Amino acid sequence: MQNAILHIDGDAFFASCEQARNPQLKGKPVICGKERGIAASMSYEAKARGVTRAMPLFEIKKLCPDAVFLPSDYETYSLLSERLYSIVRRYTDQVEEYGIDECFVDLTGWDKPHGAGYATIAQNLKKALDTELGFTFSGGLAETKTLAKVASKWKKPSGLTVIETAKRFEFLDNWLVEKIWGIGPAHTAYLQKFNINTAGQFARMNEWQVKQGRARPFYDTFLELNGIQRIPFFGPHESYQSIQKFKTFTPPSRDFDFVFSQLSKNIENACIKARRYDLHARAVYVILRTQDFRHAWVEIELKHPSHLPGEIIEQARPHFEKLYQKNILYRATGITLLGLDKAADQLDLFDENLYRERLERLYHSADQVAQKYGKHTLFLGTSFLAKKFGAHLGERGDMPRRQRELLPGETTRRRLNLPMLFVEV
Amino acid sequence: MKYLSPISKFFQKHKRLPSYSEILTLTGLKSKNAAHKLVARLCAAQYLKKDHTGKIIPGKKLLSIPLLGTVEAGWPSPAEEELTDTMTLDEYLIRRREATYLLRVQGNSMIEAGIMPGDLLLVERGVDPKDGDIVVAEVDNNWTLKYFRKIGNKIFLAPANKKFSLITPKNELKISAVVVSAIRKYKI
Numbered sequence: 001m002q003n004a005i006l007h008i009d010g011d012a013f014f015a016s017c018e019q020a021r022n023p024q025l026k027g028k029p030v031i032c033g034k035e036r037g038i039a040a041s042m043s044y045e046a047k048a049r050g051v052t053r054a055m056p057l058f059e060i061k062k063l064c065p066d067a068v069f070l071p072s073d074y075e076t077y078s079l080l081s082e083r084l085y086s087i088v089r090r091y092t093d094q095v096e097e098y099g100i101d102e103c104f105v106d107l108t109g110w111d112k113p114h115g116a117g118y119a120t121i122a123q124n125l126k127k128a129l130d131t132e133l134g135f136t137f138s139g140g141l142a143e144t145k146t147l148a149k150v151a152s153k154w155k156k157p158s159g160l161t162v163i164e165t166a167k168r169f170e171f172l173d174n175w176l177v178e179k180i181w182g183i184g185p186a187h188t189a190y191l192q193k194f195n196i197n198t199a200g201q202f203a204r205m206n207e208w209q210v211k212q213g214r215a216r217p218f219y220d221t222f223l224e225l226n227g228i229q230r231i232p233f234f235g236p237h238e239s240y241q242s243i244q245k246f247k248t249f250t251p252p253s254r255d256f257d258f259v260f261s262q263l264s265k266n267i268e269n270a271c272i273k274a275r276r277y278d279l280h281a282r283a284v285y286v287i288l289r290t291q292d293f294r295h296a297w298v299e300i301e302l303k304h305p306s307h308l309p310g311e312i313i314e315q316a317r318p319h320f321e322k323l324y325q326k327n328i329l330y331r332a333t334g335i336t337l338l339g340l341d342k343a344a345d346q347l348d349l350f351d352e353n354l355y356r357e358r359l360e361r362l363y364h365s366a367d368q369v370a371q372k373y374g375k376h377t378l379f380l381g382t383s384f385l386a387k388k389f390g391a392h393l394g395e396r397g398d399m400p401r402r403q404r405e406l407l408p409g410e411t412t413r414r415r416l417n418l419p420m421l422f423v424e425v
Numbered sequence: 426m427k428y429l430s431p432i433s434k435f436f437q438k439h440k441r442l443p444s445y446s447e448i449l450t451l452t453g454l455k456s457k458n459a460a461h462k463l464v465a466r467l468c469a470a471q472y473l474k475k476d477h478t479g480k481i482i483p484g485k486k487l488l489s490i491p492l493l494g495t496v497e498a499g500w501p502s503p504a505e506e507e508l509t510d511t512m513t514l515d516e517y518l519i520r521r522r523e524a525t526y527l528l529r530v531q532g533n534s535m536i537e538a539g540i541m542p543g544d545l546l547l548v549e550r551g552v553d554p555k556d557g558d559i560v561v562a563e564v565d566n567n568w569t570l571k572y573f574r575k576i577g578n579k580i581f582l583a584p585a586n587k588k589f590s591l592i593t594p595k596n597e598l599k600i601s602a603v604v605v606s607a608i609r610k611y612k613i
Contacts, residue, residue, distance in 0.1 A: 021526065023563065023601055083523040131551045132524045342453045407529070407545060409613045421526040421548060421602065425534070425561060425570035 001164065003229060004107040004118040007140045007148035008088065008129070011157035013101030014041035016135035017080050018070055022422040025068060031060060034069040034398065036250055041072075044157055073400030076419050077101075080133060087132060091125050096234045102152075104145055106233050119162050126160050142168075145231050146224035149181040150199065165227030172225060173200035182221045182231075190214060199225060243279075245270040246334030249386075252291045254329050259288070260320055261385035263333040264313055268383055270335050271309040272375070275367060280305035282339030286316050291329035298323055305341060308359050313382055374413025428452045428463055429472060433487060442473070442481050518606040524549045526602065528561065535559065535570050538585035544609050548602035559604040564594045573600065 010016065014032040019025045029049055033040030039060060042051045049064040060067055081100045088095050091114070094106035105125070107118050114121050122141045129137045136158035140151025147163050150171055154161040163171050178188040180199050190213065196202050203225040210222045220230035245266040253259055263286065274281060282305050287297040298319045306312060316335075324330075366378045379387060402420055403412065410416065431451040435443045443451055448460045464481055467473040474484040519525050528546040538559065540546070554560050554573040562569055562582060571582035571592065582592040 023568075023599075087523055132521075134550050405529075407527075408610055416527060418525060418527045418547070421528045421561070423528070423561060423568040423601070424531050425528070425568050 001118055001143060002108075003143045004111075005142060005145050005148045005229075005233070006105040006107055006118075006122050006125070007145065007152040008084070008103050008105065008125070009138050009140075009152045009156075010084070010101030011136045011138055012041055012043050012047070013081075014072060014077055015043035015046070017077050017419075018073075019043060020080070020134040021076065021419050024423070029064050029067045031057075031067050031069050032072045035071040036248055071398050071400045073402050075415070076400070076402055079417060079419050083133060084129065084137075087128050088125060090128070091121060094233070094235045104148065104233060106235065107141075119160075122162075123160060130158070143227045144224040144229050145233070146181050146221055147227065150175055150179075153179070168203070168225070168227065169200050171199075172203050173198055175199040177202050180221060180225070182217060187214065187218060242340065243270050243273050243281075243337040244334060245273075246287065246332060248289075248332040250331070252329040252331040254327060256324060258385045259324065259330045259333060260317070261383055261387075263288075263316070263320060263335065264309070264380060264382035265386040266333055266335045267312050267316065268309045268376070268379060270337050271307050271312065271363075272367065272370070274307035274337055274340065275363060278342060279337075279340040280307050280342075281312070281337035282341065284312055284316065284338060285334075285336040286319055286323065287332075287334035287336070288320075288323055288330055289332040289334070291331050296323050299338075305339075307337075308356075308363055309380060310359065313380070374411065377413070428454075429467065432467070433472075436483060436487060442483060518547055518608070520605055521549055524551050525605070526550065528602070530570065532570070533586055534589050535572075535585045537587075538572070540570070540585070540604075540607055541609070544607050546604050547606045547608070549605050550602045552603045554600050554603050560600050561602040561604070563597075563599040563601060564592055565596055570604075573603075 015030045018030050018032060019028075025043075027045060028043070029046035029051065030043040031039045031046055031051065032042070034057065037057055039046075039051055039053055039055045039057070042053070046060075046064060046067060049067075051060050051064055051067070057069060060069075077100060084101070085095060085097060085103065088103060088105055092105060092107060092110050094108075094110075096104040096106075098104055107121055110121060111118055116124070118141060122139050126137055126139045138152050138156045138158060139160040140148045140154065140163070141161070142148040142151050142163040143165050147165070147168060151161040151163045152159075154163075154171060161171075175198060177183055177191050177197060177199055178185070180202070183191075191197075191202060194205075196205065202222065205222065207222070211219050213219075223230045247262065247266055249262055267284075281302060283299060283301045285297055285299050287295060289295050300315055300319055302312065302315060312335075369377050376387070401422065402415065406412070407416065428451075432443060432448065435447070435451055445457055445460050445464075448454070448463065449457070452460070452463065454460055454463065464473060468475060468481075468484065470486065471484045472487045473481050476482050515522075526548050528548050530540055530542055530544045530546060533542055540559070548561055554575075556573065556575040558573045560571060560573040560582075562571060562573070564582065569582065569592070571584055574581050574583050580594070580598065582594070582598075584590070584592075
């Protein structure tokens with residue numbers, strides 16, 4: 001193997017976190033996502049009973065009356081996600097955090113320092129994760145990210161699959177195109193026109209035909225399936241390419257002010273993160289998701305690079321007004337900050353410069369207040385409705401146990417940064 | 426001299442000085458002109474020098490920046506160097522962070538070992554318990570906090586409370602975690 005990319009993927013990560021901290025739940029069908037009314041993650045016991053992702057709770061109750069429903073506790077999942085990364089980093093710092101429960105690891109060149117082959121390193125890494133976190137992970141080792149993704153999904157849960165480029169067709173011929181990373185419904189439909197259903201058929205296509213057929217990412221995927229690296233690896237310290245904040249709320253709403261307020265809160269959150277890394281966005285995507293999972297979005301070029309929510313909200317508002325349709329129920333809003341860069345360009349207008357400098361100072365203070373008194377101690381008026389009602393209402397909206405049962409000295413805003421074991425002793 | 430620190434850190438790490446374009450990325454300056462001005466200032470302050478070809482080489486003061494401590498303003502405060510030998514309360518109480526969980530005590534089976542109801546324990550999972558460790562165990566479908574005792578081949582769980590009796594596991598004994606430290610807070 002010339003290159004060695006390992007993809008690590010948590011097995012039913014959220015549900016596994018719940019079972020790890022509450023051993024009484026081991027062996028039981030556990031479903032996270034109670035607050036959203038749909039299964040966000042389910043344990044393998046629940047999967048065995050036919051529960052699938054995004055299945056509504058009432059349907060799950062029929063299928064699996066003994067299912068345990070839990071509200072998602074993102075704080076605890078994030079704490080355990082950090083552990084996942086820090087264990088992986090014992091092996092190499094070349095880690096790309098791809099999601100809360102998955103990452104790419106570039107092991108290329110690490111065989112010598114470790115005195116072991118790539119497959120052995122991968123095996124040791126997986127074993128360390130499984131034993132220390134107390135639940136299992138699946139791994140895929142290959143020469144490209146796309147093949148590594150196929151490999152990690154090949155045997156789940158708790159598998160470790162190596163795909164040698166020379167032997168790729170043994171796997172790809174048994175893999176549907178729509179299961180390839182980066183191939184969406186549009187690409188799948190396009191490929192079906194040529195009678196191409198498996199990843200193997202796709203990888204054997206005429207290169208020229210693929211190159212002409214669709215946009216570049218499509219061709220990149222084709223090459224990656226053939227063992228040629230095309231998708232860049234975003235290692236450590238390379239700053240965020242983009243920052244996204246996307247949040248669902250229940251029940252879905254058609255109230256303009258409420259939906260905009262949700263967007264405003266997301267913009268504030270994204271800006272907090274951007275300021276933490278001292279990054280400025282040149283453009284943003286505003287995304288609206290409807291009740292029936294359709295998306296409307298718009299890209300907005302900002303007047304000047306910014307990480308101040310007030311500026312972004314002001315420029316996003318007219319676009320939001322165009323995007324928003326009166327009688328449609330919305331269930332989520334999102335923002336993506338794009339074109340992130342360290343230093344903001346200097347402005348020509350002296351007055352405006354001065355004003356922005358004062359705004360920067362204001363937000364700097366707000367960030368310090370947040371550090372002392374908890375996130376969102378100070379927030380914008382446009383986010384008020386989202387704050388007042390929270391993201392989720394009613395019975396579904398019950399809080400995770402960790403947030404209900406606080407330790408002396410903890411507040412609803414700030415808790416100890418270690419996960420809690422839920423056993424009565 | 427807020428731009429000195431990234432340059433000096435670069436020098437310590439790479440054992441060479443950055444090129445002009447590297448200076449731009451290190452400092453966030455936008456133009457080569459600004460980088461040239463910065464270099465001129467650093468030369469004047471004797472942090473940098475130019476050799477006969479015009480290349481920048483380390484100056485007298487750059488070489489004398491101590492490697493210890495974090496160089497922020499050019500001179501490390503002596504206190505910082507001393508403090509590198511201290512540890513935080515987190516480090517003191519936690520052995521392996523990746524495996525550590527919090528556990529709130531409810532019962533009084535370990536009261537004579539000084540573990541009271543309401544205490545907060547830091548417990549570690551995935552550890553093989555040794556004789557005398559305090560463990561969180563599952564015995565015959567019950568959860569309990571006890572001393573782990575292993576005498577010869579015999580394993581049993583011992584309470585630190587006269588009102589409780591020894592437990593010899595009948596069917597299965599699972600050790601979920603080993604207690605590493607205990608915390609009790611008296612004031613909020």
